[in-house]
Amino acid sequence: MLPLTTRAPAKVNLTLRVLGRRADGYHELDSLVAFAGVGDELSLTPGEPAGVQVSGPFAAGLSSGDDNLVLKAERVLREEIAGLRSGRFHLVKRLPVASGIGGGSADAAAALRLLARLNDLPPSHPALLAAAGRIGADVPVCLEARARIMRGIGERLGPPLRLPRLFALLVNPGMAVETAPVFRTLGLQAGQEYAGGVAAFDADGSSPATPASLIVALAASGNDLQAPARAGAPVIGEVLSALSATPGCRLARMSGSGATCFALFDDCRASAEAGKLLAKQQPGWWVKPTVLR
Numbered sequence: 657m658l659p660l661t662t663r664a665p666a667k668v669n670l671t672l673r674v675l676g677r678r679a680d681g682y683h684e685l686d687s688l689v690a691f692a693g694v695g696d697e698l699s700l701t702p703g704e705p706a707g708v709q710v711s712g713p714f715a716a717g718l719s720s721g722d723d724n725l726v727l728k729a730e731r732v733l734r735e736e737i738a739g740l741r742s743g744r745f746h747l748v749k750r751l752p753v754a755s756g757i758g759g760g761s762a763d764a765a766a767a768l769r770l771l772a773r774l775n776d777l778p779p780s781h782p783a784l785l786a787a788a789g790r791i792g793a794d795v796p797v798c799l800e801a802r803a804r805i806m807r808g809i810g811e812r813l814g815p816p817l818r819l820p821r822l823f824a825l826l827v828n829p830g831m832a833v834e835t836a837p838v839f840r841t842l843g844l845q846a847g848q849e850y851a852g853g854v855a856a857f858d859a860d861g862s863s864p865a866t867p868a869s870l871i872v873a874l875a876a877s878g879n880d881l882q883a884p885a886r887a888g889a890p891v892i893g894e895v896l897s898a899l900s901a902t903p904g905c906r907l908a909r910m911s912g913s914g915a916t917c918f919a920l921f922d923d924c925r926a927s928a929e930a931g932k933l934l935a936k937q938q939p940g941w942w943v944k945p946t947v948l949r
């Protein structure tokens with residue numbers, strides 16, 4: 657049987673506000689999430705022996721064992737849907753691992769979408785969202801991979817937003833950053849509220865209509881995890897400085913818990929030129945011009 661395929665686009669937290677810490681230790685967030693043109697690719701060949709094979713530029717160092725989030729997604733969905741049909745996955749890993757752009761979450765969400773197709777489950781089947789929430793905090797927003805406000809620990813999703821296209825440059829300095837220690841560095845006790853900065857804009861209202869007005873709204877907000885991540889990985893400060901210094905950069909910020917940062921530009925020529933410049937200055941960094949939407 658022919659493989660089923662899907663893309664697993666990178667998630668970018670355009671803003672990320674921490675509102676407090678829950679009794680279970682997880683943090684309440686308010687984050688405007690968008691998705692990039694760059695991503696992993698996942699395919700599923702029905703009927704073949706179970707497992708995942710990994711290839712691509714970031715395959716090294718990523719396990720193809722049970723801890724791969726693709727296989728975790730399959731396991732969790734199997735617990736929700738008795739008699740689930742599956743097969744062998746092939747993951748082309750193009751996104752840096754543990755990098756704040758949710759590559760693993762995107763892969764898990766992609767696996768859920770492929771399994772839904774194979775088992776004739778509609779995309780709105782409640783088991784898919786239930787499974788997504790059990791796999792990881794970022795997986796629900798990656799299921800549909802459309803821009804929206806994400807709240808709670810990631811399970812409360814606003815309606816899809818029609819954001820103007822943003823011309824962006826994504827840069828990762830090649831340092832994996834674990835998420836949990838970054839949250840811990842905020843130093844919040846269970847039940848404590850956090851007076852972070854302002855949210856980007858009201859999730860239920862309309863978003864700014866032009867890229868320029870959206871960038872102005874974004875600039876008034878921020879990422880509350882940026883300072884704690886920088887404290888543990890000072891190279892993030894170097895990435896932000898390098899991005900801010902590129903001609904035409906309107907905003908430079910970290911995504912998620914880092915270390916990937918993004919810069920926003922007025923057009924695709926400016927983002928491409930900035931990409932060429934940075935790739936020359938820092939040949940060891942992952943540098944990707946892309947469109948966020």
Ligand SMILES: C[C@@](CO)(OP(=O)(O)O)[C@H](O)COP(=O)(O)OP(=O)(O)OC[C@H]1O[C@@H](n2ccc(N)nc2=O)[C@H](O)[C@@H]1O
Nearest residue numbers: 681682683756757758792793794809835836839912913914
């Ligand atoms: C920070 C964010 C922002 O989108 O992105 P990344 O940096 O991972 O891309 C996410 O909230 C990450 O989501 P995800 O990576 O799925 O997190 P999980 O695997 O569920 O949790 C990893 C660890 O992060 C902490 N965690 C995660 C989410 C959250 N809202 N509060 C937390 O305190 C917990 O310590 C948890 O044990």
Ligand SMILES: Nc1ncnc2c1ncn2[C@@H]1O[C@H](COP(=O)(O)OP(=O)(O)O)[C@@H](O)[C@H]1O
Nearest residue numbers: 723724725753754755756757758759760761763
């Ligand atoms: N398919 C996968 N892709 C990326 N990371 C994975 C995958 N499966 C398991 N992981 C593990 O999940 C953790 C988070 O990875 P990732 O989603 O890339 O991070 P982030 O959300 O910070 O971008 C990493 O420690 C990685 O080893």
